[in-house]
Amino acid sequence: MPTKSTMRAAFLTGHGGNDVVRVGERPAPRPAPGEALMRVRAATVNRVDLYMRNSGAGITHSLPMIMGLDAVGIIEAAPAGDVRLKPGDRVVLHPGIGCGRCEFCLRGDHVLCTAIKYFGEQSDGSFAEFVAAPAQNLFPAPPDFSDQEAAALGVAHLTAWRMLFTKALLKPWESVLILGVGGGVSLAALQLASAIGARTIVTSRSRDKLDCAIQCGADATIETGAADLPRAVMEATAGRGVDVVVENIGGEIWSAALKCLVRGGRIVTCGATTGDQPGADLRRLFIRQLQVIGSTLGNFAEFADLLRFCSANRIRPIIDSTFQLGEVHQALTRLESGQQFGKVALRISEG
Numbered sequence: 001m002p003t004k005s006t007m008r009a010a011f012l013t014g015h016g017g018n019d020v021v022r023v024g025e026r027p028a029p030r031p032a033p034g035e036a037l038m039r040v041r042a043a044t045v046n047r048v049d050l051y052m053r054n055s056g057a058g059i060t061h062s063l064p065m066i067m068g069l070d071a072v073g074i075i076e077a078a079p080a081g082d083v084r085l086k087p088g089d090r091v092v093l094h095p096g097i098g099c100g101r102c103e104f105c106l107r108g109d110h111v112l113c114t115a116i117k118y119f120g121e122q123s124d125g126s127f128a129e130f131v132a133a134p135a136q137n138l139f140p141a142p143p144d145f146s147d148q149e150a151a152a153l154g155v156a157h158l159t160a161w162r163m164l165f166t167k168a169l170l171k172p173w174e175s176v177l178i179l180g181v182g183g184g185v186s187l188a189a190l191q192l193a194s195a196i197g198a199r200t201i202v203t204s205r206s207r208d209k210l211d212c213a214i215q216c217g218a219d220a221t222i223e224t225g226a227a228d229l230p231r232a233v234m235e236a237t238a239g240r241g242v243d244v245v246v247e248n249i250g251g252e253i254w255s256a257a258l259k260c261l262v263r264g265g266r267i268v269t270c271g272a273t274t275g276d277q278p279g280a281d282l283r284r285l286f287i288r289q290l291q292v293i294g295s296t297l298g299n300f301a302e303f304a305d306l307l308r309f310c311s312a313n314r315i316r317p318i319i320d321s322t323f324q325l326g327e328v329h330q331a332l333t334r335l336e337s338g339q340q341f342g343k344v345a346l347r348i349s350e351g
C-alpha cells in the first residue's frame with residue numbers, strides 16, 4: 001500500500017491549454033472491495049487526454065481530475081482472496097469500467113455500457129503514482145515488452161483491434177486503407193493488419209512518416225496534399241478500391257475516403273478530429289452498398305486476444321518519445337503537434 005496518503009499526479013484544474021494541467025500531490029486511491037492497487041510505471045498520452053484538457057464537453061466529470069487512460073504497472077495490493085493477481089505482478093490496464101448489469105455488460109461488450117466510466121474521463125486516471133482498478137481490468141503485461149510499449153496497448157492498439165477485426169471483419173486477403181499513419185490508432189492498425197497479411201495502404205502529409213510506415217510493413221503509401229486521394233487509391237489497387245478504410249480524421253477526409261472503397265466495402269471510424277458533420281453521400285452508400293461502422297475502444301475479450309496476438313507475433317507499439325511525469329506538458333504538446341510517429345509515453349515511476 002502507498003506509505004503516504006498522497007501521491008504525485010498530473011491533473012486537470014480546469015479546461016483550456018496546458019496551464020490547466022498541474023503536476024502535484026493528490027490523495028492516493030484506496031482500493032474498494034474487488035479492486036487492486038497498482039503502482040503505475042508508465043502510461044501514454046491519447047487524443048482523449050487533449051479533449052479532456054480542452055473542454056471535456058459531454059463527458060460527466062468533476063475537477064480536479066487526474067488525467068490518463070492507459071497504464072502499465074506493478075500490483076502493490078491484490079483484492080483479498082484473488083487467485084489471479086498477486087503483489088509484484090506486472091499488469092496492463094483496460095481503462096473502461098462497465099456497470100456489470102446492463103444488457104451490454106451481460107453480453108460481454110461492456111464498451112457499449114451506457115454507464116461506462118473511463119479512467120481519465122469520468123474518474124481519476126493513470127498519470128499518477130497509484131491507480132486502484134477492478135481486478136478484471138488488469139491483464140498480465142507481455143513480459144518482453146517495455147513499460148511504454150505495454151502501456152500503449154490499452155487504448156490505441158485495442159481501438160485498432162476492434163475496428164479491424166470485430167467491426168470491419170478484415171480478412172488476410174483483403175486490402176485496407178489507413179488514413180493519417182503517424183497517430184497511435186493508425187499505426188496500430190497498420191501493424192495489426194500487416195501481421196495478418198492484409199494489403200495495407202497508408203496516407204500521411206509527411207514523406208518521412210510514410211518512409212517509417214514502410215518499415216512497419218506498409219505495402220503502399222500515399223502522400224496526401226500532393227495527391228488526389230481516391231485517384232491514388234485506385235491506382236494502387238488496379239482501379240478496384242480497398243475493402244476497408246480505417247478512419248479517425250473525420251470532416252476533412254470523409255467524402256474522399258468513401259470514394260476509395262470497393263463496392264460493398266466498409267469504412268470504420270473511431271474519431272473526427274477535423275469535424276464530425278461531413279456530407280453523408282447517401283447515394284454512394286446505397287448504390288455501392290457501402291457500410292459505415294463506428295467503433296470505440298474494445299472489450300475485455302478483445303483485449304485478451306490482442307495481448308496474445310501481440311505477444312505471439314512480437315507486435316510492439318512504436319514509441320515516438322518518452323517524457324517524465326513532470327514533463328506532461330511537453331508530452332501533450334508533442335501529441336498536439338501531430339509531428340509524432342507512434343505513441344508519446346510518460347514514465348511515471350521505476351518502482
Ligand SMILES: [Zn+2]
Nearest residue numbers: 099102105113
Ligand atoms: Zn453496463
